[in-house]
Amino acid sequence: MSEPAPQKAPILRIEGACTNIAQYHILQGVDLEVPAGAVTMLLGRNGVGKTTTLRTIMGLWRAHRGRITFDGQEITALPTPAISRAGIGFVPEDMGIFSDLTVEENMTLAAASGPLDSARLDWIFAAFPPLKTFWKKEAGTLSGGQKQMLAIARAMAEERKLYLIDEPTKGLAPAIIATMAGALRDLKAQGASILLVEQNFGVARMLGDTCAVMDDGRTVWTGAMADLADDTSLQERLMGLSMETA
């Protein structure tokens, strides 16, 4: 299979990013491209640096070496709010819900550049009905799945040029995983650019166009998602699936 839209300039490009957390060398050379209008999967075993990569893009950790370019602009050293306002919606691994605030207040804050758009809100409610039901409720009282919905809905609260989504199906029941996957497929169908960390291989295979696999703080393989999905021995070599079952 051919890679989708290979001729397009990538919306995000990371070149040789190295990030330290305290005295630890966590990222040791991440190279990654996210094509515009496609879903790029970021895969790898636990603890290889996927979350750190997303946080480095957001400027929540700083790359001390390497270069991150977003939408034609270098963002490596920009402060986090500026990176966000450049057009990136971020769903962190821990969801980052404001639990003292209501669902509505969480969404209001997420639309940083103005009031919530009602058509967009209808679309979000259609994807995640519980958010409508619990609109006035404190977010801290939502279930885990509902919190995850809110986290993704917050990223969708405004037009974004890129979505960074960290393990949206983590710890969820199969029915809710399907809801999540459906919403992300919706987002994709609208032409969104997404960098998605996902451990559920079924979801990854369904959504992913291209794929980057990390190991030990480095990207070790990039290519079409379909190529990886078809090659179990490659999967085993890259992500140690056999090691994990052993």
Add this chain to the structure above:
Amino acid sequence: MSAPDHLPTMAQASPWQRLEPHVPLLLIPVLALLGFLLIPSTSSWLTLTVSGLAMGMMIFIMASGMTLVFGLMDVINFGHGAFISVGAFVGVTVLLGLSGLTGAPSLWLNLLAVILAITAAALATGLLGLAFEKVIVQPVYGYHLKQILVTMGGLIIVEQLILVIWGPDEIFLTRPEALKGAVTFAGAAIEKYRLVAVGFGLLLFLVMRWMLRSTRIGLIVRAGVENGEMVEALGYRLRLVFIGVFVAGSALAGLGGVMWGLYQEVITAHMGANLMVMIFIVVIIGGLGSVEGCFIGALLVGLMQNYVAFLEPKLALISNIGLMVAILMWRPQGMMPVVKAK
């Protein structure tokens, strides 16, 4: 399939579970009732209660900025008391200069003088707060021990500056004409100024609460107390919000300092530092970062202080420590703990 979206039923919630979130607020009438039972005369009780509420309101005004500053940026500002003292000196200087207004037998002219004085004090301490944040607090973000040492140093410097500018002696003042004396209600003499302090404190609390709940900036502050990183990831510059809160908190402390000066009818360079003990107690029992907890805590401390000072003067000092210990044994994070992401 979609996720369950039914509304949960409240059937299983016991009365206690429904009552529990309101317990901190209920402690105020409970304490007042306890005072009522222990204090032999109803009129003394009424006087003490109003006095306790007035004191509590003023402590709240002085403490509110400090709890938010801690909640937002994890900054412990031992220098907060400096703003109280400076506010008092600036405000009282203005009041003394406006003797034409304060001496007039008109409530409105008197209030105008007080408003001008607290505005001047709030402006001065707001500016001082801006400088304090930049010079003293900013270099020590993230280092608690350094924060304590450096902000205490800042307090000492500001106190010395007050001594240089206003001289070494305390300044005595009298309240404006219309705020002198007391009104009699149900046989109890209630100082007029205390009623004004209660009304003004309540008004400030309601305004603050409205801002925190109903404005975008308030939402950012509340969200930032819980998870500052995520607020930044949504595109808001938390640092600017923090500076704004620091300045507002300093201005409120200065404003509270004027009110406290009018209450005590004397001001000293050390009054802010002396009040810090009570402010710390209030901030801790309220729950670090919680404005509502701070409000309730301040009223409890004010009432406790007044009741005990009447019943057993020797215990007045330690009664508030006792209150703090009791509350922390019940809720180790304070009455209204703020959820922290990290």
